Amino acid sequence: MLAGCRFVMSRIVPAFLWQTRGMAAKRATILDVAERAGVSTTTVSDALRGRGRISSATKAAVEQAAADIGYVPNRAARSLRIAEFGVIGLHLPETLSRSEFYMSTTFGVLEQCASHDYDVTLISSKRAAAPPDVDGVIVVDPLTGDLGLPRILELAVPVVTMERILGVEREAALVTADYESATVQLLDLLAEGGAQRIGLLSAIAETDWAQRVRREYEQWCAANNREPHIALHSVRASDDTWVEGAEGLLDVGCDAVLCGPPVAAHALLVAANARDLPVGPGLGMACVVDAPSLASAVPPVTSVDLKPRESGRASVDLLVGILRGEQPKDARVPIPATLVERASTGTA
Amino acid sequence: MLAGCRFVMSRIVPAFLWQTRGMAAKRATILDVAERAGVSTTTVSDALRGRGRISSATKAAVEQAAADIGYVPNRAARSLRIAEFGVIGLHLPETLSRSEFYMSTTFGVLEQCASHDYDVTLISSKRAAAPPDVDGVIVVDPLTGDLGLPRILELAVPVVTMERILGVEREAALVTADYESATVQLLDLLAEGGAQRIGLLSAIAETDWAQRVRREYEQWCAANNREPHIALHSVRASDDTWVEGAEGLLDVGCDAVLCGPPVAAHALLVAANARDLPVGPGLGMACVVDAPSLASAVPPVTSVDLKPRESGRASVDLLVGILRGEQPKDARVPIPATLVERASTGTA
DNA sequence: CTGAAAGCGCTAACAT
DNA sequence: ATGTTAGCGCTTTCAG
Numbered sequence: 001m002l003a004g005c006r007f008v009m010s011r012i013v014p015a016f017l018w019q020t021r022g023m024a025a026k027r028a029t030i031l032d033v034a035e036r037a038g039v040s041t042t043t044v045s046d047a048l049r050g051r052g053r054i055s056s057a058t059k060a061a062v063e064q065a066a067a068d069i070g071y072v073p074n075r076a077a078r079s080l081r082i083a084e085f086g087v088i089g090l091h092l093p094e095t096l097s098r099s100e101f102y103m104s105t106t107f108g109v110l111e112q113c114a115s116h117d118y119d120v121t122l123i124s125s126k127r128a129a130a131p132p133d134v135d136g137v138i139v140v141d142p143l144t145g146d147l148g149l150p151r152i153l154e155l156a157v158p159v160v161t162m163e164r165i166l167g168v169e170r171e172a173a174l175v176t177a178d179y180e181s182a183t184v185q186l187l188d189l190l191a192e193g194g195a196q197r198i199g200l201l202s203a204i205a206e207t208d209w210a211q212r213v214r215r216e217y218e219q220w221c222a223a224n225n226r227e228p229h230i231a232l233h234s235v236r237a238s239d240d241t242w243v244e245g246a247e248g249l250l251d252v253g254c255d256a257v258l259c260g261p262p263v264a265a266h267a268l269l270v271a272a273n274a275r276d277l278p279v280g281p282g283l284g285m286a287c288v289v290d291a292p293s294l295a296s297a298v299p300p301v302t303s304v305d306l307k308p309r310e311s312g313r314a315s316v317d318l319l320v321g322i323l324r325g326e327q328p329k330d331a332r333v334p335i336p337a338t339l340v341e342r343a344s345t346g347t348a
Numbered sequence: 349m350l351a352g353c354r355f356v357m358s359r360i361v362p363a364f365l366w367q368t369r370g371m372a373a374k375r376a377t378i379l380d381v382a383e384r385a386g387v388s389t390t391t392v393s394d395a396l397r398g399r400g401r402i403s404s405a406t407k408a409a410v411e412q413a414a415a416d417i418g419y420v421p422n423r424a425a426r427s428l429r430i431a432e433f434g435v436i437g438l439h440l441p442e443t444l445s446r447s448e449f450y451m452s453t454t455f456g457v458l459e460q461c462a463s464h465d466y467d468v469t470l471i472s473s474k475r476a477a478a479p480p481d482v483d484g485v486i487v488v489d490p491l492t493g494d495l496g497l498p499r500i501l502e503l504a505v506p507v508v509t510m511e512r513i514l515g516v517e518r519e520a521a522l523v524t525a526d527y528e529s530a531t532v533q534l535l536d537l538l539a540e541g542g543a544q545r546i547g548l549l550s551a552i553a554e555t556d557w558a559q560r561v562r563r564e565y566e567q568w569c570a571a572n573n574r575e576p577h578i579a580l581h582s583v584r585a586s587d588d589t590w591v592e593g594a595e596g597l598l599d600v601g602c603d604a605v606l607c608g609p610p611v612a613a614h615a616l617l618v619a620a621n622a623r624d625l626p627v628g629p630g631l632g633m634a635c636v637v638d639a640p641s642l643a644s645a646v647p648p649v650t651s652v653d654l655k656p657r658e659s660g661r662a663s664v665d666l667l668v669g670i671l672r673g674e675q676p677k678d679a680r681v682p683i684p685a686t687l688v689e690r691a692s693t694g695t696a
Numbered sequence: 697c698t699g700a701a702a703g704c705g706c707t708a709a710c711a712t
Numbered sequence: 713a714t715g716t717t718a719g720c721g722c723t724t725t726c727a728g
Contacts, residue, residue, distance in 0.1 A: 027504075029721055040699045045723060055697065075481045076433065077721035079424035080704050087469070092454075096640055099451040100444050107442055110472045119480040120470045121435070122454070124462045132467040133423045156375075239644050266644035273646045292444055293641035296587050296614035298621045377705055388715045393707060403713065425705030428720050 028071045037065035048073070079133070088113055088319060089134035091123040091152060093141040097235040097263045100291045101308045105140055105162070108312020116320045123152060131155055136319045138312075139165065139172070143235075144206040160319045162311055164208040173322060173331040175315045179209050179288065182304035182337045183216040186258055186286040189302065189339070191224065193346040195256030195284045199229035199249035201242070201268060202260025202288070206234060213260055213288055229254055235261055242267035250275065256284030262291040265301050280346040290340055300342035311335045376419045385413035396421070427481070436461055436667060437482035439471040439500060441489040445583040445611045448639045449656045453488055453510070456660020464668045471500060479503060484667045486660075487513065487520070491583075492554040508667045510659055512556040521670060521679040523663045527557050527636065530652035530685045531564040534606055534634040537650065537687070539572070541694040543604030543632045547577035547597035549590070549616060550608025550636070554582060561608055561636055577602055583609055590615035598623065604632030610639040613649050628694045638688055648690035659683045 033048075034041045039058060047054045047062035054062075065071075079085050090109055092102055113120050121132045125148025139161040142149055153159060159172040190198050200217045203210035214230070221228040229252055231245035246268040249257055259265040265287035269279060277283045280299050287294055290303040314333050381396075382389045387406060395402045395410035402410075413419075427433050438457055440450055461468045469480045473496025487509040490497055497516075501507060507520040538546050548565045551558035562578070569576040577600055579593035594616040597605055607613040613635035617627060625631045628647050635642055638651040662681050 030723095031721080041722080042700080042724085043698060046698090049723090058697085072479075074428070074721050076424045076427035077704090078723075080422070080428050080706085080720090081722045081724080083704075085424065090470075094455055096448050096451055099448045103440075103444055103447040103451060106440075106470070110470055111474065114472045114474055120472075122438075122458055122468045122470065124458045124468075126459065126462055131420075239640070243644075263640070263644070266641060269646055270644055291641075292587070292611070293614060293639075296591075296611070296618055298617055298646065378707095379705080389705090390707075390716080391714060394714090397707090399707095406714085422705050425720090426707080428704090428722085429706045429708085431720070 027074065028069045029074065030071070032069055033062065033066045033071050036069060037062045085133045085135050086117065087119045087121050087132070087134045088316065089121050089123040089132060089137040089152070089155075089157075091125070091137065091139045091142075091148070093143045093146070094125065095143070095235045097261050098141075098289055098291070100293075101289060101306070102140060104308035105312040108309035109138060109316055110312075111309075112313040112316035116316065118316075118320070124148065136160070136323050138162070138315045138319060141207060141209075142166070158319060158322045160315045160322075162315060166205070166208055166211075173318055175311055175318055175333045175335065177209075177306035177308075177311055177335045178337045179212045179306070180216045182288050182306065182339075183213050183258070184220055185337075185339050186288065186302065186304065186345075187217065187220045187224075189341065189345050190256040190258065190284045190286060193256070193284045196226075197229065197252075197254045198226060198256040198258060198284075199231065199252070199254035200258050200260075201231050201245055201249060201264040202258075203235050203264075204232045210260060217258065233264075235263070239263070239267060239270075243270050246271035247274075250277070250283075255282075256286075259285065259287040259301075261289050262287060262294055265294055265303075266297070269297060269301075280343050284346055285344045295340075295342070297344075299344050302342045302345040303340050305338045305340050307335050307337065375422065376417045377422070378419070380417055381410065381414045381419050384417060385410045433481045433483050434465065435467045435469050435480070435482045436664065437469050437471040437480060437485040437500070437503075437505075439473070439485065439487045439490075439496070441491045441494070442473065443491070443583045445609050446489075446637055446639070448610075448641075449637060449654070450488060452656035453660040456657035457486060457664055458660075459657075460661040460664035464664065466664075466668070472496065484508070484671050486510070486663045486667060489555060489557075490514070506667060506670045508663045508670075510663060514553075514556055514559075519679070521666055523659055523666055523681045523683065525557075525654035525656075525659055525683045526685045527560045527654070528564045530636050530654065530687075531561050531606070532568055533685075533687050534636065534650065534652065534693075535565065535568045535572075537689070537693050538604040538606065538632045538634060541604070541632045544574075545577065545600075545602045546574060546604040546606060546632075547579065547600070547602035548606050548608075549579050549593055549597060549612040550606075551583050551612075552580045558608060565606065581612075583611070587611070587615060587618075591618050594619035595622075598625070598631075603630075604634075607633065607635040607649075609637050610635060610642055613642055613651075614645070617645060617649075628691050632694055633692045643688075643690070645692075647692050650690045650693040651688050653686045653688050655683050655685065 030041050030044050034044045044062050047059045110120055125146050136158040137152055141163050142165040144166045161172045162175050202213055205211045218228055229249055231248050233241050233245050242263055257268050268285055272279050272283050279285055287301050287303040290305050294301040294303050318333055378389050378392050382392045392410050395407045458468055473494055484506040485500055489511050490513040492514050509520045510523050550561055553559045566576055577597055579596050581589050581593050590611055605616050616633055620627050620631050627633055635649050635651040638653045642649040642651050666681055
């Protein structure tokens with residue numbers, strides 16, 4: 001019998017999916033459950049959260065009652081009471097140049113947050129008013145000049161970043177892919193393939209990873225007695241700009257090019273094609289950041305899998321640990337990278 | 349003088365960004381502001397939200413006091429009180445095959461939510477426990493078989509989708525790109541370029557857009573007395589599978605192929621290249637969904653800009669309107685598409 | 697093993 | 713134009 005209970009929400013589907021309003025239009029509360037189960041609200045709360053002072057009989061009764069009336073806990077009330085939000089903020093860089101990477105990261109974050117029972121709220125750089133209420137923040141790829149970042153760091157909650165934030169002295173906990181080893185592996189591979197003059201087509205120093213790739217490239221050149229040839233552009237620059245950069249490297253006689261972001265690799269393919277340079281045999285190339293479009297390019301481009309999804313998951317684990325009060329023994333979690341050898345290096 | 353006020357949070361940066369806990373570790377409350385400004389809490393609330401019953405003098409004083417102690421409203425308390433969350437849920441499909449598209453959509457949603465002062469929470473399909481508390485939901489691209497979708501539709505909040513949800517009789521409000529016109533425009537263009545036998549390489553009927561593209565293709569073939577040649581794969585299928593599909597179409601003598609998702613276009617490029625078929629002159633091709641990698645492919649692939657970012661913004665506007673109680677006069681908002689002609693159709 | 701009561705921070709109704 | 717009061721739904725002492 002359902003008569004006598006105030007709410008039977010779960011079975012009621014609105015006539016149109018858009019015809020409901022307000023906070024779930026008067027949902028069942030813990031009091032409704034308590035009345036239906038004939039116990040107190042405290043008991044309901046304890047039973048539902050499994051705080052073991054409840055007999056299994058009442059626990060079952062409460063759970064039944066809750067299910068009957070489709071009770072869903074009001075998280076706002078819970079948050080207010082326990083002074084935690086159950087929400088992790090995620091800041092994504094607003095550039096499409098590595099979007100598969102960021103998508104993968106996002107799904108990694110989402111997956112792991114779900115398993116820790118956290119929600120994920122996106123943090124916009126251009127939020128005029130108040131920032132969202134979050135227990136902690138994950139910053140995926142802090143672009144220098146992103147005016148939203150300082151505000152995030154002032155949120156006074158723990159922050160985990162996946163790239164060091166440039167121009168900020170205080171460090172956040174860090175989960176970071178191994179760009180250094182990726183760079184060296186690719187350069188070695190290009191050299192193995194017989195390349196004499198290897199150029200670098202990558203992003204300007206607007207992110208930490210770009211700086212690290214460049215530094216590693218220069219060190220490798222020095223260690224191997226090669227002359228460095230570098231063309232850098234913003235990840236926000238146009239395709240044409242990148243193609244020009246690629247042409248510049250070909251002009252100075254590079255017989256191989258290491259690309260940073262995928263956009264650089266595609267630009268190099270365009271430039272090479274325009275000159276009828278056969279990529280692979282005639283022109284070696286590789287790209288630090290892998291992307292699906294590189295796998296299906298012609299020819300497929302050798303790159304490195306930086307494990308974005310795994311990085312996302314690891315960031316959440318690190319952050320959740322911090323939120324639980326565990327002082328991380330190491331606030332830097334490295335994510336190993338895996339070489340993905342394809343035809344463009346002429347060695348596969 | 350700051351002495352005498354309980355909180356000066358905004359100036360305090362933790363020694364390490366990860367050394368704070370709990371709900372912003374005792375933030376300033378509305379009461380703190382009230383005491384500092386020498387007014388009541390109601391006055392503070394009204395002043396800060398601009399509910400015009402406050403003299404400009406007190407308003408200024410309150411704002412000053414709030415700024416002094418770094419007051420940030422507690423949204424959980426506010427939500428609890430006003431029975432609204434100020435949060436819109438966003439459901440993204442878990443496939444990388446159109447990730448630029450989804451990224452753009454996401455940023456569109458985020459931008460417009462920010463301007464309406466809503467937060468955006470990602471809704472995971474695999475959330476074990478309770479779904480997040482949201483005022484409304486935007487579903488970007490409902491893949492059939494996504495087990496999270498039914499639960500979302502049961503949330504009893506307004507839903508806006510960007511694709512019709514297959515297998516659900518009740519309709520959500522809908523913002524949708526014009527795939528029909530996109531399909532026809534591209535087919536006409538390929539025919540203009542001299543193509544006689546135009547194949548379709550697209551996604552199986554796991555989304556509404558794929559169905560619509562296919563239907564439109566078949567109608568076009570019928571209207572133009574062409575024999576249809578169709579190869580369909582899941583967007584979750586491997587690159588190799590897609591390449592095989594492309595090869596099949598070439599095997600039956602297609603001299604042009606209309607591709608659905610970008611992954612199909614890349615597969616066709618691979619297949620064409622393996623046979624030394626010059627795309628553009630020898631083999632016409634176009635892709636319904638644009639992506640950066642198509643613009644920088646060799647040759648660049650003609651496609652249609654479906655305005656994902658604009659769609660994202662429009663979804664938010666529609667949803668926010670519904671949340672405000674405005675019954676939408678039309679629950680279907682079409683987003684016009686724009687042809688982007690490139691070399692692959694041999695007509696540019 | 698369970699209940700009663702207080703209160704998290706905020707806003708809406710009702711005073712003044 | 714401003715203050716007082718009650719209470720949103722939940723968890724947490726503290727009492728049984």
